[in-house]
Amino acid sequence: MTSSASDAQTIRAGLVGVTGYTGMELVRLLHGHGTINLVRVTSRAEAGKCLEDIYPFTRGTRYGSLVITEPDADDLAAACDIAFLAVPHGAAMEMAATLHEKGLKVVDLSADFRLRDSDVYEQWYNTDHTRTELLPQAVYGLPELYADEIKKATLIANPGCYPTSVILGLYPALAEKILVPNGIVIDAKSGATGAGRKAAVPTLFCEVQDTFRAYGIGTHRHTPEIEQELSAIAATPLTVSFNPHLLPINRGILATIYTTLQHDMTIDDVQAIYEGTYADKPWVRIMPKGKLPELRHVRGTMYCDIGLVLDKRTHRLIIVSCIDNLCRGASGQALANANLMLGLPVNAGLDLAPLVP
Amino acid sequence: MTSSASDAQTIRAGLVGVTGYTGMELVRLLHGHGTINLVRVTSRAEAGKCLEDIYPFTRGTRYGSLVITEPDADDLAAACDIAFLAVPHGAAMEMAATLHEKGLKVVDLSADFRLRDSDVYEQWYNTDHTRTELLPQAVYGLPELYADEIKKATLIANPGCYPTSVILGLYPALAEKILVPNGIVIDAKSGATGAGRKAAVPTLFCEVQDTFRAYGIGTHRHTPEIEQELSAIAATPLTVSFNPHLLPINRGILATIYTTLQHDMTIDDVQAIYEGTYADKPWVRIMPKGKLPELRHVRGTMYCDIGLVLDKRTHRLIIVSCIDNLCRGASGQALANANLMLGLPVNAGLDLAPLVP
């Protein structure tokens, strides 16, 4: 393993769980990375095949002929400097711990190290947390908020897709204490990649196309993650109403966030707070006053576009926050975290223009 | 004109403004109506053509060879017993008044007679109301709430699409006074037919497909209509936060409505109130406890599917209400109102099964 990753040499990366949509997205992003080289991709179901056999889009590209292997911690430890875990919660926990023990830097895209309180984890995920000793070391990987901690970390709990959109949308207002902390309502809409790539009737094309539905109203597992992070920002425990919906599109999360202002403010005041907070964070784009963001403008990128409305009739600040759930909400953010851990520029491999239309 | 419309003879109907999506939908629905016969369809732009020339879907059907005419009040009055106005607000006002004076029953699908207070109309629609004398006669055409008045009416203000979904969703809870009347947040999502059939870049396929956006946050013209009707139900003036979004689908509105309960209740109590209120209203379907509605299950029909969630963590009652914006939210409801005005069964021509998938 490299002792210092910030020099010009190549960093060797492994991806545990390559067949899902977050795995596909990480392969796409690492295609254009100048320093990190993907040397291991694993899948129990597809081991022995080349990446291009299961993902024809990689044919002829840098990683098309990479052979998929069984996930093996010893092999990964010997071959890689850093590992990305794109496997389900529960499954990630032990693999993350083992690779971490063997000295790898680990970015875990699952929920396993996001909740600092293992009781909360066990209650919402209905599974035991068997690696609670690692929780204090795990850093919540939201670069705009925690870049310094991430740079020093060896284990990253990569944020959930919904929490990323919500936390970035609320951070300036909560940090500046302009909101009534409780009573926040989040109405979030996600593309279908958020449901994963498992064969299942409810996510068949003909069950999602030309329709729309809510799901998990008030019970989605991202709720405690959102509350943990917002409470930390607000420096007071708060409870949110988080309510997801399924959009008939592939990528993207748009969260409409309903809040109440502590005191009378103008929209210019609010714009100034948001623009100030994110002045040196180029991935967060505050829309000009009076404009609202759209999902397509962030497609395939790390951008989080935020629109602000002050509704004088109801004394509410309404925040609309858009991200690409696969890139910013998962694999792109994982790569940004890896960049920071490795001493690379945070945007290495991530300076992409949105694909519009 | 018929002296009594409730006998078996045919009712002659005119449709003013046939080229838009609500016009198309009314043609579709009248195709299967046993008593009402469409004898006039008007359009300035397409006069002289047959319906099947502009709508190939009507070719060979009952109305395919109906010739489109210029809108002419005298001709309409001579030829028709009832008129449906599917023209923009402002344009509908005078035509409605004229036809009404000439003795026709009128169902106005525009907003022109929905708001009882013409000042509110003028403020939100930026146009003068020139027929305020008709406002007291106009009946708000929501059959579940106002069937008796509709039966006696000669001028129907057909409800807006968003208001239909919201009012039906909130009616039992507000009528039973179980909610804090203020502070209600409505996050509504509509298919693109709601934006009409006018050539415009923002509603081109490539600007709507594979994306999602909010629009008119806090400023949509359906807001005062919703507030007027909810205030009447609650018997107290209330203000709502109404926030629409544009879905990449053709038809359907799903409104997620965030409310606060006055007192502790169980979900069974709430289900009982909703099921009781709509017990003899077959078009409103209360989902079984724990189930949420989907847009596709109401496609092409008059159904309003309502799901109820009591979120104990935030003490909120969250109501999810689904309709087909073109059928229940416009032309189907117009036909139901016509049926009632004419002494016909309310569901004549409207007893349709949803098209799924």
Next chain:
Amino acid sequence: MTSSASDAQTIRAGLVGVTGYTGMELVRLLHGHGTINLVRVTSRAEAGKCLEDIYPFTRGTRYGSLVITEPDADDLAAACDIAFLAVPHGAAMEMAATLHEKGLKVVDLSADFRLRDSDVYEQWYNTDHTRTELLPQAVYGLPELYADEIKKATLIANPGCYPTSVILGLYPALAEKILVPNGIVIDAKSGATGAGRKAAVPTLFCEVQDTFRAYGIGTHRHTPEIEQELSAIAATPLTVSFNPHLLPINRGILATIYTTLQHDMTIDDVQAIYEGTYADKPWVRIMPKGKLPELRHVRGTMYCDIGLVLDKRTHRLIIVSCIDNLCRGASGQALANANLMLGLPVNAGLDLAPLVP
């Protein structure tokens, strides 16, 4: 069982295999049928539930509370006059034979009785045909061509979706012998309901949305069915190149059929032949000269819309044929066949206007 089905009494129908898309569609259509009453719906996986439990769209409708049963031939025979089989090929064969023996009229939506030559069946479907004795009795259920035979039949082989679009598109030209019979190329595009409702990764939303692909080029199982029927019409054996593609929509088949004329003709000649052939077949709509059909104009109906182009540069007659694969291409056609077998008007329950948009 009824001795004569043509009287006013209710016909009792059973549907074997209700959970797939063709089952759903038949439930939708029978909702509006005045004579046939659905009394049994079967599914091994869902037995014991009500229809509305698995299809919320049926909630509150005529069949919503119908209880799903295990498929049992004795029970079906006792309870029903006619059975629709919406189960996979192979599985249908024995059930069809058993119910037929017990005296039921049977409409088999599978491929099991479509091919007159069991060797061809076994070669293309890789399964033994165990009920070849029934093949001579089975009538190919395309009402425009075989209404007389269908009326006398007790077992209907309901045509495949692609064959329906292709045969109706080519029938006038082949029957009038204006085409070179060999060398026909069919480029067909189908919505995703054609792939069925089985959980599988290739038909997940995110694998079908925003993309397009060919499949089964030259090898699709509908090829021998198309060739059998076209050869019969042309009175000469012919071979076609049949090539399907998967559209990112739910319903509809559009087949573009490339043919060569035997002799020089004008487009008016060709139009006259098509219009003449289908003059008394209201479900087949020949587009006016110069106009091409679109899938949406047949949505949810029995229409087959046909457009004709004579390309003078290449001496080709190009035929574009559109149907709704679920209605005309499966369940609606099954119902039309049932109507004919039962002495009912062929369009009973099927006089529907297309849902546009």
Next chain:
Amino acid sequence: MTSSASDAQTIRAGLVGVTGYTGMELVRLLHGHGTINLVRVTSRAEAGKCLEDIYPFTRGTRYGSLVITEPDADDLAAACDIAFLAVPHGAAMEMAATLHEKGLKVVDLSADFRLRDSDVYEQWYNTDHTRTELLPQAVYGLPELYADEIKKATLIANPGCYPTSVILGLYPALAEKILVPNGIVIDAKSGATGAGRKAAVPTLFCEVQDTFRAYGIGTHRHTPEIEQELSAIAATPLTVSFNPHLLPINRGILATIYTTLQHDMTIDDVQAIYEGTYADKPWVRIMPKGKLPELRHVRGTMYCDIGLVLDKRTHRLIIVSCIDNLCRGASGQALANANLMLGLPVNAGLDLAPLVP
């Protein structure tokens, strides 16, 4: 202007016509180009605004604050080394000639210089060709076929989207003379960006979504372009049947090409010819034997994925060719041509991984 473009200095580029989809795509691609810098973008309608005002997706990126100007030849000539013309045919002709005279390298994305015979141009495009003197200098910009000529060119006729997919699909087979040159049928399907960004009812979301249609059967303007290029490759004049269809997706063209082999061959023979022809052309990916391409695997890239089927039953070679119509079929190819003209690596700014899903 630079005397030699192959050194490390920046090349200054102008884009005439920035508001359409090809303009948007070129902005996206130039975002990631290391040598070419976009210094002028023009639009009569939007002059004075910044790019980010009309394309929020560019906000905060390299070109977001670039001010849109009126198209002015003198200004463009003074400011730029190379110009891309993304304006309609007819309009491009004079601007191309003027900028060319002023010494700029010009890549014309319109059809104005594609057809070598101005009579054919005038016949298919119904407009006079006023700059025929430039036709001999214009090079047809398909890099795989004409890289050497492109490198020396000063005026590029950038190929049409459909022709790109068809020519790349047929080139190996025609060059190797394995096909009967006449009788080729091309059934092509395009996403809706191909129809441009003009406000028009037929390309509204609700007119394209959830449907499918053919258009321009036998009469599309890309026909003579395809025939010109294929005839040159085959070294014999040939006529094709070219038939486009409109897909309910944003990007992509899939062409299914039906051909007849001159002599018996195996699929291995054909695969070998195709793989050999494109062995050193990394953007053309021949699918492994038995696999067919999909549109999504080329999304956002220069790839042309080609699948080959030899149908023994009909003695046909069926070629399926996929491209992204906006990138490979327009702006990406324009950039590749610019790279070649400027002495840069052909793939500068174009080494992108497909966005899947």
